[in-house]
Amino acid sequence: MDHGEPGRVVLVGAPLGNIGDASARMREILASADVVAAEDTRRLARLTKDLDITVAGRIVSYFEGNEERRTPDLVQALREGAVVAVVTDGGMPSVSDPGYRLVRAALDAGFPVSAAPGPSAVTTALALSGLPSDRFCFEGFLPRSGSGRRSRLRELAKEPRTLVFFEAPHRITGMLQDAGAVFGAEREAAVCRELTKTYEEIRRGPLGELAAWAAESEPRGEITVVVAGAPAGPAERPADEELRAAVAEREAAGVSRRDAIQAVADAYGLRKREVYELVHAR
Template sequence: METGSGRVVLVGAPLGNVGDASTRLRDVLASADVVAAEDTRRLARLARDLDVTVAGRVVSYFEGNEERRTPDLVDALRGGAVVAVVTDGGMPSVSDPGYRLVRAALEAGFGVTAVPGPSAVTTALALSGLPSDRFVFEGFLPRSGSARRARLRELAAEPRTLVLFEAPHRIGDALADLVGAFGADRPAAICRELTKTYEEVRRGTLAELADRAAADPPRGEITLVVGGAPVIVAARPDDDELRAAVARREAGGVSRRDAITAVAEEYGLRKREVYALVHAP
């Protein structure tokens, strides 16, 4: 329940091309009482490129001071301030500063809204050429090799497309570990410098991308998209076994419709085929 007029506005900033800035982004930067910026110099450059005057108080808000500065921003909310959060690019709180303030504002009863904008996650996913109907965003992998390899082993069987952020100086090691955990032939794409002058998308198998990265290391901001693990479909049982599989799920408390859907997905069948078997006279 909201208790005051103060509110947080998460501002989706351009990833690189200033032409992607929305009218609402301009309006919020110009009117917010406080602008919490991941990099105040980049904010100043963005405002200059947009011909916007930031009239409110500008404070730095990045990983190193986020925890310490959040209480001050909540105090500003109590005074009725509109606090805009802007990162170097993309949506705040998605692997960027903002999450702590969102939680603190909500717990204190203040509203949180967003000015939608560019996202490296969905942009890379769309450009990758890999399945995009279902995906998992994993953020940055652990920095240490042993921790990274352990996390990749946990993700190896994930059937959904995987989206990761990675630093240029670690991309070679990350790709080598991905080959080890996921196999050489898993399809993937390295998307770098999205919307910027030197935007590039490298597509291929993990092994091909690892070899190319070793010979020509990608530079700039990198989003890595990896195809999901192949789904192994069980052999189709006979009709009586299919009916029994649906019945077992129903006995466990699952609705008939959901039981039919689950059995159809397990065996790679059409739902109407399983439905017809279950409802056959």
């Protein structure tokens, strides 16, 4: 294992689904690394079989449930001169996947970190969404609970950059409903499912329509959601009845009245008290 050189970490970008996206450098690193830390060792076995390569080094599992415990062992391997490759189920390690903890530990211990870049669901979905891609921010997974999710969405209500999220199939309907309630049902978005795979599907449209589609079709697989940023500056103030209707629409989607009032106030640059008094005037 000791090559007479210091150990190093290599982050290996794996195909999202289409094996044809695997790079020659990815094949080389996986075949030659002293240690391959894989998010799922079974998926790694399938991947290497499809690539027709053999991993010569030691394979260890490295996923969310064990990365804190396993990171010190991998740093020790670096001290012994090992090349440690990190590979996840798809895309770049450390982007909402295992890897960051080892990157930080390796850098703190003085070891170099490099990458064999590969596909990324974030930039692939962004490019396919049809939404502005010159400025964007990646939010990863929203909180699992409805209240936590809505709270985070409210924090993003005024974000002007295009937003990119990951979401689980069993939460996608609730996520789209909450996003429509907080951002407005007319905000443009795209749901990107099973990117680069046989059943790739891109759905584009207003959040309200996408939420209805998701509730009816129950989409499966890996999902990335891209949402247009907030319009520049506050929108023109609607009539009082329209403001009341906007609050009622959000309440119907499951948002509390307090949060619905705040969301409408944020959307139109109004004081929360002003919207509150309109809603309760009757």
